[in-house]
Amino acid sequence: MLRRDRISQLREALHRITVPKTLTTGKSDTTPRRGSYSTNELQHFRTIVLEMREAALSVSRDCQDSVRSIESDQPSYGPREQPVSFHERSADASMREEYAIVIDRQLKLLKHLDAALERIDKQNYGVCICCKELIAQERLEAVPHTQLCIKCKGGGSRTPTRGSTRPSPGKGKYR
Numbered sequence: 001m002l003r004r005d006r007i008s009q010l011r012e013a014l015h016r017i018t019v020p021k022t023l024t025t026g027k028s029d030t031t032p033r034r035g036s037y038s039t040n041e042l043q044h045f046r047t048i049v050l051e052m053r054e055a056a057l058s059v060s061r062d063c064q065d066s067v068r069s070i071e072s073d074q075p076s077y078g079p080r081e082q083p084v085s086f087h088e089r090s091a092d093a094s095m096r097e098e099y100a101i102v103i104d105r106q107l108k109l110l111k112h113l114d115a116a117l118e119r120i121d122k123q124n125y126g127v128c129i130c131c132k133e134l135i136a137q138e139r140l141e142a143v144p145h146t147q148l149c150i151k152c153k154g155g156g157s158r159t160p161t162r163g164s165t166r167p168s169p170g171k172g173k174y175r
Helices: 002-018 039-072 086-121 137-142
Strands: none
16 A cells, blocks of 8 residues: 555645645734835745745656556556456556646646746736735735735635636526
């Protein structure tokens, strides 16, 4: 069950990457302000995003290596030899699927982090796409790829994006 242990380790690593960090400063400046962050602040956020990106790449590489090792462990049988049992094949398929889910999640996270780096380069990082206020520094440190402030994320003044097909509550096909 070495592979199950490896999956548990990768899940823990994924959890450390995607779950917001606890704020250690104790200060909370949630007053919205207009404008943009200073160059030093943007550099600070760039460091956070790059660290998170490197961790996501590491988890993705580990998962890909694990999938390759599962596939390389598959014996090639001749026409008269006994094939691997159904249970072994299904366990391997299940683990490959779990790794594929983690890899897919990491690739999505990497896209969001790359977009955050582009916003830092354009110096419009940290501005809420709905209300155009600056996102609180604590929120950006916890979720550096976010594009919404807490107020808009909570459903405050957020307007649906173009092409959104999300049905309104209670008016779907099933009630």
